[in-house]
Amino acid sequence: MNGWNGKILDIDLTTLSFSSYPLDMEMARQYIGGRGLGARLLWDLVGPEVDPLSPENVLIFTNGPLTATGYQTSNRFSVTTKSPLTGTVLDANSGGYWGMQFKKTGYDVMIVRGRAEKPVWIEIKNSEITFHDASELWGMRVYALTEKLSQDNNRRNVLCIGPAGENLSRIASIMNDRDRALARGGPGAVMGSKNLKAVVVEGRERPEIVDKERFKFMLYETRKLLAASPLTSQALPEFGTVVLMNIMNNIGALATRNHQQTQFEGAEAISGEELTEKYLVRNASCWACPIGCTRITKTGKVEGEGPEFESTWAFGAQCGVDDLAAIIEVNSLCNDLGLDTISAGSTIACAMELSEKGYMDSDLRFGRADLLAPTVEEMAYRTDIGAELSDGSLRLATKYGHPELSMTAKGMEMPAYDPRGLQGQGLLYATSNRGGCHMRGNMIGLEVLGLPKLIDRFQVQGKSSFVILNQNSNAAIDSLVICKFINMGVADEYFARVLSAVTGIQYATGDMIKVGERIWNLERLYNNREGFTTKDDTLPPRLLTEAAVDGPSQGWVSNLEPMLKEYYRSRGWDENGVPTPKKLAELGLAELVELQRS
Amino acid sequence: MPTVKLYANLRKLAGTKEVSIKGDTVGTVLDQLVEENPNLEAILLEKEGLRPHVLITLNGQNISELNTQVTEQDVIAVFPPIAGGIYSPFTG
Numbered sequence: 001m002n003g004w005n006g007k008i009l010d011i012d013l014t015t016l017s018f019s020s021y022p023l024d025m026e027m028a029r030q031y032i033g034g035r036g037l038g039a040r041l042l043w044d045l046v047g048p049e050v051d052p053l054s055p056e057n058v059l060i061f062t063n064g065p066l067t068a069t070g071y072q073t074s075n076r077f078s079v080t081t082k083s084p085l086t087g088t089v090l091d092a093n094s095g096g097y098w099g100m101q102f103k104k105t106g107y108d109v110m111i112v113r114g115r116a117e118k119p120v121w122i123e124i125k126n127s128e129i130t131f132h133d134a135s136e137l138w139g140m141r142v143y144a145l146t147e148k149l150s151q152d153n154n155r156r157n158v159l160c161i162g163p164a165g166e167n168l169s170r171i172a173s174i175m176n177d178r179d180r181a182l183a184r185g186g187p188g189a190v191m192g193s194k195n196l197k198a199v200v201v202e203g204r205e206r207p208e209i210v211d212k213e214r215f216k217f218m219l220y221e222t223r224k225l226l227a228a229s230p231l232t233s234q235a236l237p238e239f240g241t242v243v244l245m246n247i248m249n250n251i252g253a254l255a256t257r258n259h260q261q262t263q264f265e266g267a268e269a270i271s272g273e274e275l276t277e278k279y280l281v282r283n284a285s286c287w288a289c290p291i292g293c294t295r296i297t298k299t300g301k302v303e304g305e306g307p308e309f310e311s312t313w314a315f316g317a318q319c320g321v322d323d324l325a326a327i328i329e330v331n332s333l334c335n336d337l338g339l340d341t342i343s344a345g346s347t348i349a350c351a352m353e354l355s356e357k358g359y360m361d362s363d364l365r366f367g368r369a370d371l372l373a374p375t376v377e378e379m380a381y382r383t384d385i386g387a388e389l390s391d392g393s394l395r396l397a398t399k400y401g402h403p404e405l406s407m408t409a410k411g412m413e414m415p416a417y418d419p420r421g422l423q424g425q426g427l428l429y430a431t432s433n434r435g436g437c438h439m440r441g442n443m444i445g446l447e448v449l450g451l452p453k454l455i456d457r458f459q460v461q462g463k464s465s466f467v468i469l470n471q472n473s474n475a476a477i478d479s480l481v482i483c484k485f486i487n488m489g490v491a492d493e494y495f496a497r498v499l500s501a502v503t504g505i506q507y508a509t510g511d512m513i514k515v516g517e518r519i520w521n522l523e524r525l526y527n528n529r530e531g532f533t534t535k536d537d538t539l540p541p542r543l544l545t546e547a548a549v550d551g552p553s554q555g556w557v558s559n560l561e562p563m564l565k566e567y568y569r570s571r572g573w574d575e576n577g578v579p580t581p582k583k584l585a586e587l588g589l590a591e592l593v594e595l596q597r598s
Numbered sequence: 599m600p601t602v603k604l605y606a607n608l609r610k611l612a613g614t615k616e617v618s619i620k621g622d623t624v625g626t627v628l629d630q631l632v633e634e635n636p637n638l639e640a641i642l643l644e645k646e647g648l649r650p651h652v653l654i655t656l657n658g659q660n661i662s663e664l665n666t667q668v669t670e671q672d673v674i675a676v677f678p679p680i681a682g683g684i685y686s687p688f689t690g
Contacts, residue, residue: 230651230679239606246605250675251658273606449653454660552658 002210003065003503004028009107009129011122013194014055014114016131023108029505030588033064033108034481035091036519038080041111042089043522043592048530052084052186053168053193055115061102061199064481065503068103069207069215072222073483075100075287082530083185084193085170085343085392086411086435089526090185093439093478095286096177098157104203112194121149121160121198126205134197138166141336142175149200151178154287160198161188162338164380168192170391171343171379171413175335179305180286183340185412185434210504218498222490226290229489236293236485237283241309242272244416244444249317251448251457252551253421255414256317257366258349259407259542262418263551266322270312274324291485299325307331307341310438313416314345319352320366330372337380343392346413348375350393350406351385359400404541409436410532419543419560421553422447424455424463427563430537431467433523439484441470451488460559464567469513475523476516518587521571521579525593534577537564600627600672608678611637624656625664627674641678651679 004023011018031040038060050056060080067074077099083090102110106127119134137145142162151158157177164172165188172188173181182188209215226232235243248254249267256264268274275295281303284294294305307328315327334341352368354360362385364371378386388396393413397406407414412435419426424443432440445451446466455466477484480495496507527536538544543558568575572583584590599618609615612635619634621627628648632639642652647664654661655675656668668674 235606235679243606247653247677250603250655250677251660273609448660450651450660450662454662457660552655 002208003069003499004033005103005106005108005205005207007107008109008111009124010111010113011129012114013112013116013120013196016116016120018129020107020127028065028108030515031519032476032479032499032515033067034062034076034078034479035080035093035475036479036515037109038062038078038091039089039519039522039526041109042080042082043526045111046082050082052082052087052190055113055194057082057190057193059112059187059190059194061110061112062481063099063103063108064479065207065499066480066482067207068100069209069502070288071215071219071482071498071502072226073286073289073291073486075289076481076483077102078478078481079174079182079187081187081190083187083412083434084168084189085186087530088185088410088434088532089523090187090434091478092174092182092184092187093481094176094180094182095289095483096157096180097153097287098159098176098180098201099481100287101157101201101203103207104205105201106203106205110199112196115193116195119195119197121200122196123200125202134195137197139163142338143178143336145198146175146178149198153177156200156202158198158200160338161191161196162336162380164338164390165189165192166197167380167382167390169339169379169382170395171340171347173338173340175338179335181335181340184342184437186340188338207502209502211501214501215498218494218501222486222494223290225491226486226489231488232291232485233489236291239272239276240283240293240295242270242275242295242307242312244309245271245312245316246273247448248416248444251421252548252553253418253425253448253457254313254317255407255416255418257320258318258346258353258405259418259540260353261550262421262548262553264317264320264322266320267317269322270316270324270327272309275312279324279328286483289483291483293485297328299328302329302332304332304335306335310415311341311345314342315348315372317416318345318349319372321369321372323369326369326372330376333373333376337376339376339380342415343413344376344379346407347379347389347393347396348372350397351389353405354397354400354402359402407436407540407542409539410434410536412436417444418548418553419539419558420548420556422457423460423559423563424457424467426539426543426558426560427463427467427567428471430539430560430564431471431567433520433527439474441467441474443467443470458556460563461566463563464570467567468570471520472513472516474516475519476512479515479519514587518589521583521587521589522592524577524579525589528578534564537577599670600668600674602627602631603673603675605675605677608638608641608676611635611641622667623664624654624661624666624668624674627668628654628664628676631676642676649679653677653679
């Protein structure tokens with residue numbers, strides 16, 4: 001088998017048994033791997049009658065045909081499930097080393113079904129599967145557990161949940177290699193609901209590559225291109241993603257104090273420049289990555305990986321906090337407890353606004369850096385105020401009669417970029433299949449950075465075509481599975497060429513876009529089947545009706561409606577946002593829908 | 599004089615976060631900035647002008663025309679080609 005291993009591992013936790021069977025290679029050609037394969041399998045396995053925290057939900061871990069080949073950034077992997085936070089299709093994507101190692105065990109996919117009677121952990125050593133009693137591990141935090149299960153980056157890798165997942169927090173993450181996260185949408189709660197504490201992998205196999213000479217040349221070319229790009233060779237290694245803080249604040253698109261403002265007076269204090277000067281120990285990399293965007297930071301209390309821009313924003317500007325040390329420490333705490341930093345920070349911000357306005361009785365106030373860590377602890381353990389915040393901001397705000405104060409799209413907390421300053425970004429959030437997310441086709445390249453060219457960030461007409469192209473291409477990249485940062489130095493045709501060299505199947509760039517479009521439409525169909533409609537393609541009222549009060553975006557709202565109409569038309573969907581029969585036929589999805597109907 | 603704010607590695611190269619620079623357009627201010635801080639030349643300029651991906655904003659709005667007029671109260675922000683971001687390869 002070239003690129004793919006050609007095998008699926010299917011685990012039943014109810015019976016503590018497993019089976020292994022061939023990967024459908026026609027399916028693999030159509031969906032490649034990672035997010036695409038995960039979506040296709042989830043379509044078959046989990047229908048609308050399934051509660052996300054029931055044994056009938058599944059976790060589908062997938063790598064891709066490029067994983068573990070040694071191509072730059074070929075370390076990533078995905079998990080797909082039905083989200084307990086949003087109820088939509090969910091895929092989450094992580095780096096580090098675990099994905100590479102899982103590929104080396106000889107499987108492309110691991111499906112986890114059912115629910116173990118008592119806590120277990122799974123060891124996959126080469127192709128052998130062992131179920132271990134995890135009763136004594138249950139309750140352990142991520143860092144201690146990872147060490148106990150003998151994490152060794154290049155040889156043995158630990159994927160696990162912390163207390164947040166065990167306590168079924170709907171914003172719990174699955175962690176791998178200590179500080180890496182399958183973060184958004186609550187996959188940690190799904191894993192916790194199955195009484196599955198950890199999956200440890202050790203493998204020896206390496207994927208076969210058809211055209212080794214061509215592949216070697218692609219490695220060489222990619223290395224040169226990444227070294228020549230100032231972004232991948234200087235910016236990201238030196239400053240990491242937090243360099244975005246000053247940029248977004250400068251243009252007035254940095255959501256602040258639960259999206260009440262679009263500029264934060266404390267942005268400089270929590271910027272990438274400040275992080276590098278005061279707290280950075282060194283940078284680090286995932287497996288096979290020459291970029292090195294990972295921060296290793298140290299404060300008086302913690303030393304470890306992170307934080308990234310979004311985490312710094314969520315506990316920083318969004319909570320009105322300009323104490324970078326406190327932010328670094330709470331980021332580390334989230335990793336140790338297994339909590340999504342974006343949702344955790346934004347949920348705390350929502351609670352701050354509810355409390356300041358007198359709707360909720362708590363001490364949480366914007367700027368209270370001292371309350372971040374204690375609140376996050378309580379969220380992971382569902383104690384005190386944490387019990388109310390543990391399931392995200394929408395459930396919290398709804399309980400107190402003000403759902404409009406939850407800054408979510410489809411129930412998932414939105415990231416840092418305020419749509420009132422970036423019109424295309426707003427359309428992206430509203431139409432994202434997993435909810436408020438920037439990693440499904442970020443528009444800041446086009447609307448802010450001029451990558452590849454600058455377009456007017458306040459323009460509305462014509463934006464949908466850019467959003468659609470970004471969404472489709474990101475879906476394809478998420479299926480390879482490689483890191484999106486490689487985009488900054490490597491041109492489009494490379495990914496199709498690398499895939500062709502590895503698998504022997506000739507993919508052109510247009511084929512990749514078509515795969516991405518297929519994945520996007522399948523995810524949309526899944527959500528339609530779950531009951532999501534055009535009414536859910538929206539943003540909080542604050543962003544649609546309350547003009548930005550400050551900064552360069554002052555006076556702007558998100559003009560979503562005209563963009564959405566244009567988006568549906570450009571996607572080939574009807575006016576209700578449902579893929580038309582013609583579009584389904586074009587993408588090879590018509591049969592899937594017919595089978596479902598019959 | 600307009601204020602020029604410097605970010606990322608420009609700060610180390612210029613030895614400062616912020617300077618006041620004389621000039622009546624964005625372009626003349628940047629020229630003067632480089633003249634007063636020669637260390638910045640290689641990172642900001644190339645033969646044809648500004649290097650690709652150098653991000654310039656004027657009072658928070660992106661600027662591509664260097665002959666844009668500036669006033670004494672204006673703030674020009676300069677980011678070197680270092681920013682992160684998601685650039686889809688498929689848009690070319």
